[in-house]
Amino acid sequence: MRILTASDRALLVEAADLDEAMRLNLAWEGVPGIVERIPGARTVLVRFDPQRVSAADLAIVLASTEVDGGHLPRSGQVTVPVQYDGEDLAEAATLLGVSSDELVNRHLAADWQVAFSGFAPGFGYVVSGDPLFDVPRRSSPRTRVPAGSVALAGPFTGVYPRESPGGWQLIGRTDAVMWDIDRDPPALLSPGVRVTFERVRATARLAENGDSPGAQRRAAAGHAVPDADPLVSPTRPAVEVVRSSLQLLVQDAGRPGFAALGVSASGVADRRAMRDANRAVGNRTTAAVLESVGGMVLRFRGDGVAAVAGALGSLQLTDVDGAARPVAQGEPFATVDGDELSLGHPESGLRYVIAVRGGLRATPALGSGSSDTLAGLGPKPLQPGDVIAIGDDAPHSVEPGAVTRDLPASGDVVDLEITLGPRDDWFTPAALETLTGQEWTVTPRSDRVGIRLQGDAPLERSICTELPSEGAVTGAIQVPPDGQPVLFLPDHPLTGGYPIIGAVTDRSLDLAGQLAPGTRLRFIVKETS
Numbered sequence: 001m002r003i004l005t006a007s008d009r010a011l012l013v014e015a016a017d018l019d020e021a022m023r024l025n026l027a028w029e030g031v032p033g034i035v036e037r038i039p040g041a042r043t044v045l046v047r048f049d050p051q052r053v054s055a056a057d058l059a060i061v062l063a064s065t066e067v068d069g070g071h072l073p074r075s076g077q078v079t080v081p082v083q084y085d086g087e088d089l090a091e092a093a094t095l096l097g098v099s100s101d102e103l104v105n106r107h108l109a110a111d112w113q114v115a116f117s118g119f120a121p122g123f124g125y126v127v128s129g130d131p132l133f134d135v136p137r138r139s140s141p142r143t144r145v146p147a148g149s150v151a152l153a154g155p156f157t158g159v160y161p162r163e164s165p166g167g168w169q170l171i172g173r174t175d176a177v178m179w180d181i182d183r184d185p186p187a188l189l190s191p192g193v194r195v196t197f198e199r200v201r202a203t204a205r206l207a208e209n210g211d212s213p214g215a216q217r218r219a220a221a222g223h224a225v226p227d228a229d230p231l232v233s234p235t236r237p238a239v240e241v242v243r244s245s246l247q248l249l250v251q252d253a254g255r256p257g258f259a260a261l262g263v264s265a266s267g268v269a270d271r272r273a274m275r276d277a278n279r280a281v282g283n284r285t286t287a288a289v290l291e292s293v294g295g296m297v298l299r300f301r302g303d304g305v306a307a308v309a310g311a312l313g314s315l316q317l318t319d320v321d322g323a324a325r326p327v328a329q330g331e332p333f334a335t336v337d338g339d340e341l342s343l344g345h346p347e348s349g350l351r352y353v354i355a356v357r358g359g360l361r362a363t364p365a366l367g368s369g370s371s372d373t374l375a376g377l378g379p380k381p382l383q384p385g386d387v388i389a390i391g392d393d394a395p396h397s398v399e400p401g402a403v404t405r406d407l408p409a410s411g412d413v414v415d416l417e418i419t420l421g422p423r424d425d426w427f428t429p430a431a432l433e434t435l436t437g438q439e440w441t442v443t444p445r446s447d448r449v450g451i452r453l454q455g456d457a458p459l460e461r462s463i464c465t466e467l468p469s470e471g472a473v474t475g476a477i478q479v480p481p482d483g484q485p486v487l488f489l490p491d492h493p494l495t496g497g498y499p500i501i502g503a504v505t506d507r508s509l510d511l512a513g514q515l516a517p518g519t520r521l522r523f524i525v526k527e528t529s
Contacts (some may be wrong), residue, residue: 003059004422007473007503008526009035010047010424011055013273017042018115018127018155018237025116031056038259038471038494039116039191042124042153045471073114073327075192078176080159081200082150086170092135092152095169103171104199106132113158114196117187117262118469118495121375122161122179123259124189124262125469125495133157136466137497141167148173150197153497154468157197159189162376169458183376187261206262237302237390239356241382242340244363245294247373247447248382251353253286255368255377259494265474266372266490269448269513270351272308272511276402277355278382280307282394287359288369290388292352300335304390305357305398307332311349312407312515316342330401332357342445349407349514357398362388373448374491407511410518413439416510423467423499427479431459435477435501436523440485444517448491451476451515458483461502469495475504475512477523487512 001024003015015021018041025039028046033053038045048058084104086092093103099183110128117124135152143163145151149160151168157461158168161178178188189195214361230237251274254267268274268291275285276379282305290298290484300306308315315327319338320338327333327341335341343352362369362379371378384389408414424432440453459479476488478498489503489512504512515521 001063003062003383003421005055006045006417006422006471006500007475008505009050010045010057010473010503011059011062011359012414012470013044015042015044020067022115024065027065027067028062031061036257036259038118038472040118040495041115041156041337041468042469045467045473047473063300064181072428075190075392075460077194077196079196079198080150080174080176080188081198082172083100083200084172086150086172088151088169089171092169092171093277093284094134096132098132103132103372106130107157107171107241108197108199113187114191114193114195115156116191117189117260118471119158119262119493120161120164121261121263121377122187122189122427123158124178124187124193124491125192126157126195126213128157136170137167137247138169141165144232145170146173148175150174156469158246164374181468182333185261185364191260203296232387237300237304237356237358239360239388239390240299240301241384241386241388243505244381244383245292245296245482245527247293248296249291249371250362250382250388251291251370252287252368254356254370255258255366256489258366259471262494263366263377264490264494266370266375266377266445267368267369268353268489270510272405272510273351273500274355276330277307277309277353279396279399280309280330280357280401281305281357282396283354283355283357284361284376284393284395287355287391287393287488288362289360290344290352290354290382292354295343297343298341298354300339300341300356300386301337302390303334303336305332306335306341307401309355309402310351310353311346312404313346313352314342314344316344318342322419330404332398332401336358345353348409348412348518350516351514356390357394358392359393361391367465372491374493376484387507389501397434407514408516408519410516411520413520413522414511414515415524417510417526418502419505419526421500426461426463426467426499427501428460428462431461431483431501434459435485436525439456439520439522440516442519442521446517448489450489450492451486451487453482453485453521461499463499467497467499469497472496472500473503475506475509477502477504
């Protein structure tokens with residue numbers, strides 16, 4: 001067993017194989033200080049609360065764990081109908097040295113079981129005892145893999161629950177709904193489930209937008225529309241979107257604790273901004289807020305109090321008679337029915353956070369109203385005409401705003417504190433020097449999943465073999481084959497197959513969520529005592 005640093009709040013434990021990783025994951029249920037566990041192909045990522053246990057003390061507990069050799073628990077059985085017509089079927093068969101027919105027959109006959117979940121909600125890593133199945137990923141991942149695609153990578157079979165990018169070998173497709181928030185459990189392929197694949201000659205055509213019919217219905221149900229949302233009432237306060245931004249989302253503290261289902265915590269990208277805005281209006285610090293990338297216009301229904309934190313830009317409140325007045329960033333301000341709040345393009349920072357007294361009311365998914373853009377959980381991105389209900393949970397008095405933060409603008413240089421690991425040993429000494437020695441530029445190809453960075457010199461790997469899928473934390477710095485890093489933000493996949501060279505520390509995460517395209521950054525390694 002090797003125990004590696006995954007961040008300042010997480011350890012990555014290497015096991016001998018998948019079986020031992022599954023046993024260790026079960027053995028650590030209820031260990032004090034552990035917040036969440038994310039099993040991988042040969043690892044378990046252990047997130048911990050540093051207020052309850054130190055990394056050093058937790059490592060001693062983990063290293064002393066003994067696992068029994070009994071059978072791993074099973075939790076039911078499902079049958080997945082598959083039409084074996086995938087684009088990569090012939091290539092995968094060639095890579096395995098068999099015919100397409102033999103690959104299909106072996107796939108049908110194998111004893112499959114879900115080992116763990118990751119990548120996206122409902123994506124189960126399904127493994128069998130047939131040694132045939134050990135397939136390399138595609139050298140060039142697809143930008144679009146349709147929902148229902150049945151695929152191979154390494155020793156695993158997986159089914160894509162919704163349309164997403166992916167580098168697995170596609171061998172077929174199914175109309176089985178992998179993820180249904182109204183089902184118990186929501187994931188069809190949850191850990192421990194035994195899986196039988198059944199060949200069918202034809203399946204119903206998948207939805208044109210890449211989502212299964214069940215996913216389409218759930219997506220439609222999560223989209224707020226004027227006065228159609230069950231939480232919206234003409235007699236209650238609400239906020240209407242007049243003009244949307246590049247991305248306008250409902251966010252809260254997220255939904256931690258569902259890693260076993262393949263669900264990341266998600267939540268607001270700038271936690272400090274959420275706390276500041278909520279405190280200003282007297283809410284609980286975790287109350288649901290709006291998170292906006294760029295400028296927008298909101299109209300208030302009914303009287304209330306609001307505050308804007310996060311990015312810095314021009315803020316203006318206009319009443320029904322057209323009289324306008326400026327709004328101070330971070331300060332609470334009164335609103336009356338018909339007032340419109342205009343937010344200009346941020347002059348520094350990237351994301352505004354808007355809180356209203358009483359909090360926003362969004363239909364929860366797994367206990368949270370936050371929007372997870374990768375998983376498709378929670379309310380959809382808001383559009384003009386959408387209406388969001390305002391709640392009445394404001395237990396505190398209105399407070400003066402917090403001190404305005406000094407956030408970077410495009411072109412500025414900022415420092416982000418990081419820890420190295422868990423896979424820094426997969427890179428050359430020169431790459432480690434490059435990571436901290438050169439500036440990295442935030443590219444426009446960035447979102448809540450991750451910030452794509454560009455540097456003059458790419459990071460060179462010393463180990464070029466495939467990395468079995470393993471867990472990743474928010475703030476992880478993953479390095480794809482081109483050597484240009486991706487810094488994971490709240491909507492990142494739970495597991496991945498590219499090495500992670502380091503991770504942004506918890507106290508730098510909020511700043512990372514405010515980096516606009518064009519911002520330059522330097523990574524500073526955290527000094528350990």
